[in-house]
Amino acid sequence: MDRSDQLSFSSGEVKIGLAMKSVDNVATVLNDVSCGDKILIKFADSTSVHTIVAKDNIPFGFKVALRNIQKGEYVVKYGEVIGKATEFIGEGHLVHIHNVEGLRGRGDLKMVGEKI
Amino acid sequence: MTFLGYERPDSSVGVRNYVLIIPGGIISDTICNFVIGCKTIVTADTGSGRSKRDRETIARTLIGLGMNPNVASVIVHGRGLGSGYPELNVNRLADEIAKTGKRVEVLDDPNASTLDLIGRGINLAREMVREASRLRRKEFDDSNLCIAVKCGLSDTTSGIVGNPVVGYVFDKLVSKGGTALFGETTEIIGAEHILARRAVNEEVAKAILKAARETEERAKAIGEDIRTINPVPANIAGGITTLEEKSLGAIAKSGSMPIQGVLKYGERPKGKGLYFVDCWMGTYSIFLGYAASGAQIVLFQLGGGGMAGDTILYSSCGFIVPLLWLTANPKVYKRFSNNIDFYSGTVIEGKETIQEASERLYSLILDVASGTMTKAETLAHVDPNQIYLIDPML
Numbered sequence: 001m002d003r004s005d006q007l008s009f010s011s012g013e014v015k016i017g018l019a020m021k022s023v024d025n026v027a028t029v030l031n032d033v034s035c036g037d038k039i040l041i042k043f044a045d046s047t048s049v050h051t052i053v054a055k056d057n058i059p060f061g062f063k064v065a066l067r068n069i070q071k072g073e074y075v076v077k078y079g080e081v082i083g084k085a086t087e088f089i090g091e092g093h094l095v096h097i098h099n100v101e102g103l104r105g106r107g108d109l110k111m112v113g114e115k116i
Numbered sequence: 117m118t119f120l121g122y123e124r125p126d127s128s129v130g131v132r133n134y135v136l137i138i139p140g141g142i143i144s145d146t147i148c149n150f151v152i153g154c155k156t157i158v159t160a161d162t163g164s165g166r167s168k169r170d171r172e173t174i175a176r177t178l179i180g181l182g183m184n185p186n187v188a189s190v191i192v193h194g195r196g197l198g199s200g201y202p203e204l205n206v207n208r209l210a211d212e213i214a215k216t217g218k219r220v221e222v223l224d225d226p227n228a229s230t231l232d233l234i235g236r237g238i239n240l241a242r243e244m245v246r247e248a249s250r251l252r253r254k255e256f257d258d259s260n261l262c263i264a265v266k267c268g269l270s271d272t273t274s275g276i277v278g279n280p281v282v283g284y285v286f287d288k289l290v291s292k293g294g295t296a297l298f299g300e301t302t303e304i305i306g307a308e309h310i311l312a313r314r315a316v317n318e319e320v321a322k323a324i325l326k327a328a329r330e331t332e333e334r335a336k337a338i339g340e341d342i343r344t345i346n347p348v349p350a351n352i353a354g355g356i357t358t359l360e361e362k363s364l365g366a367i368a369k370s371g372s373m374p375i376q377g378v379l380k381y382g383e384r385p386k387g388k389g390l391y392f393v394d395c396w397m398g399t400y401s402i403f404l405g406y407a408a409s410g411a412q413i414v415l416f417q418l419g420g421g422g423m424a425g426d427t428i429l430y431s432s433c434g435f436i437v438p439l440l441w442l443t444a445n446p447k448v449y450k451r452f453s454n455n456i457d458f459y460s461g462t463v464i465e466g467k468e469t470i471q472e473a474s475e476r477l478y479s480l481i482l483d484v485a486s487g488t489m490t491k492a493e494t495l496a497h498v499d500p501n502q503i504y505l506i507d508p509m510l
Contacts (some may be wrong), residue, residue, distance in 0.1 A: 018276055028272045028355070030464055044276075060447070061272040061355035061421050075357075078275070080307070082361035095357065097343070102358035104306050105335040105342025 015054075017041045017064055021079035022048070026063040026095050028077075033058040039092075041066060055092035063095040075100050117292070117478075119485035120253035121185075121260065121412075125217030128185035129260040131412045131485040133251060134436055135244045136187045137237070138178050138209070141196035143223070143230060147237045153245035155436050157181065157404070159501045164199040167507035171203040177382040177503050178204075180408025182213030182220065186436045188248035191237060194224030219244065253487065259293030259388070261485060264406035264414045265369050266300065268399060270347075271354025271421030271445060273464065275365020277473075278417045278444035281460045283371035284474035285481065290373040290390050297379070297406055298370045299393035301331045302346050306360030307367045311392065316374045323378040327394040346397075353422030369417060381504040382408035401502040403434035413484060415440050418456070420448035429455040431495040438484050439492045442477070457490050 017027035017039045027041050037054045058064050063077070069089040074081045083100040093099075121129035137144040137156040144156035157178070163171045174197075182190040190213050194206040202208070206224050214220040221244070223237050265282050267274050286296040304311055308328035315321035335342045343352075347362045356362045376389040382405045385391045395405050403414045414434045420443055429441055429452065443449050446461040453459075458477055462468035468476075484490055 020276065028276055059355070061445075063272070063355065063357065077361060078364040080310070080360070080364050082306070082364065083358040096355070097352055097357055100357050102306075102341070102343050102360055105302075105332050105346075105359055107336040107339045108341040 015039045017052075018044060019066060020044045020077060022046050023076055023079050025066050025069055025076050027066055029058050029060065029062060029064055032060050033064070039064060052092050055090060056094040058094050065089045065091050065093050065095050067091050069095075117258045117482055118255045119258060119261070119482045120487065121256045121485060122188070122251050123254060123256075124185050128216070128410070129256045129412075130185040130188070131487070132186040132436065132438065133188050133248050134186060135241055135248055136182055136190045136436060137241065138182065138190065138192055139196045139204075143193045143195055143234050143237055146234045147191070147241050150238045151241040151245060153248065154241050157435065157501055158498055159503060161503040161505060162197050162199070163201055163204050165510050166505060167510070168203065170505040170507050171201050173381055173505055174503055175203045175209065176380070177404065177408045178209055179212040180382045180384060180410065181404075181436060182209070183216050183384070184407055184410055184412070184436055186412055187218070188251065189219035189221075189244050191221045191223050191240060191244070193233060193237065194222070195230060195233065219247075257293075258289065258482060261289060261413070261481075262295035262297065262385075262409075262411045263289060263481065264297035264299075264393075264403075264409070264411035265417060266397065266399065266402045266414070267303075267366050267369050267417040267419070268397070269350050269354070269418055269420050269423055270356060270362060270365065271351065271419030272356060272365070273421065273444040273461065274417060274419040275361075275368060276444075277460055277463045277470065278419065278442060279365060279368035280470050281444065281463070281474045281477060282369040282415060282417050282442070284470060285478050286369070286371035286390060287373055288474070288478055290371070290388075293388055295385060295388045295410075296371070296373075296390045297385070297393050297409055297411055298390075299395040299402060299405070300366065300397040301327050301394050302335070302342075302359070303363050303366040303397055304328050304392075305332050305342075305363055306358075307363040310364075311367060311370070311375060314372070314375050316376055320375060320377055324375065324392060327378055327392070350422035351419070354419050355421060379409060381405040384410050396504045398502060398504075399430050400433050400499055401504045403437070403439060404501040405504055407434055407437045411437055413438050413440065413481060415442055418443040418445070418448065420445050420452070423448065429492070430499055431492040431497050432499045433501065435498070435501070438490045440481070440484060440490050441492065455491055
């Protein structure tokens with residue numbers, strides 16, 4: 001069930017991360033997070049919550065890995081593939097352009113897989 | 117729900133009441149400088165050395181602007197699109213606009229000097245704005261509205277709150293019989309399969325996939341990783357990592373209703389409901405196209421997390437349609453509250469749900485439709501407009 005219309009993200013003292021779908025392996029942090037902070041992970045499509053520990057400084061609006069992501073593994077947000085890990089990304093680490101590449105519009109590559 | 121608008125002869129309803137002077141250039145500019153209540157387009161895209169497809173896009177844009185419900189009447193002058201292409205003929209433009217039943221005057225006389233035409237145009241425009249001012253706003257149902265959206269300088273607040281709020285408003289407007297437009301074809305790449313599933317039929321689904329494919333092919337032909345172009349550096353600085361991530365967040369602004377069709381830039385929808393416009397995301401381009409497609413109000417859903425502070429936001433890129441600035445980013449709203457009309461970061465702060473914020477936006481849109489000025493509308497600055505042209509310049 002999609003409960004995103006009813007969603008509200010209380011922050012206060014607790015650092016919050018929001019994952020859009022239960023299958024996602026990343027969440028967007030809704031506070032500036034420092035390395036070592038605990039992040040309470042909420043899901044837009046379920047009531048489940050869990051806590052992870054930040055292993056990097058993660059600015060507001062950036063993504064944190066919810067579990068270990070292997071090199072070459074898809075990065076999943078909104079329940080969809082947003083790219084591929086270019087190196088191993090440990091749980092709690094920042095996920096951004098330094099460790100993820102896009103798969104679409106890659107004029108720089110010879111072979112491009114279209115996901116249609 | 118209702119708003120107060122201006123009834124046009126073709127039964128469309130304007131939320132503003134301008135006299136439009138096209139196709140731009142010194143005649144249009146001078147008339148607008150002398151006469152209150154006139155608007156004109158400022159663009160360098162006059163059709164010279166352009167393909168037939170692109171000349172048709174310019175013609176469709178100018179005709180669409182003239183037909184827009186926010187325009188009471190139109191002056192078309194014959195100097196400016198001076199290269200002689202039949203698509204851009206002054207009488208053709210005027211005749212097409214006149215199909216709406218609104219007053220269209222052709223200002224063209226081969227024996228008159230440009231200064232003579234300016235003098236005649238000023239007197240004509242003065243009469244036309246007085247005539248337009250006799251119209252009174254009347255109450256109309258919200259099904260008469262056509263709203264269009266661009267999400268720009270997106271960051272991750274766009275995908276999780278800002279765009280979903282617009283999507284909720286779109287769903288509400290469409291469910292009430294209104295019309296909603298979204299576009300930015302590059303920014304459905306990676307999410308086009310989701311949109312295709314929402315198409316009303318197979319033909320529309322194929323058109324959505326084709327638009328994305330053609331844009332991606334053009335991108336790949338450049339030989340660069342698209343991430344060096346789009347997402348733009350400000351998106352990446354705001355937390356967006358790949359084009360796919362940007363696209364998946366961007367489509368949230370379209371809501372969840374069926375997609376009735378794919379429109380060309382500046383093309384008018386054949387019916388009501390939700391439409392996808394195959395167009396470029398550029399701010400100076402997209403709102404012009406939406407206005408030509410018949411939108412009476414346009415929304416800029418701003419992320420802004422990667423923006424430098426204290427920027428004056430674009431003001432008149434819709435120029436005959438009120439532009440509303442929205443953001444969900446708490447930090448951005450603090451910096452730009454003098455420019456931003458609507459804030460949905462309340463959801464991120466835990467003070468409001470997406471539904472509550474969306475209802476607030478819907479009310480604001482009706483208020484603006486009834487005549488309340490947006491913050492961008494208070495500025496006299498005129499931005500240039502870029503018509504979305506595709507083919508090489510020859």
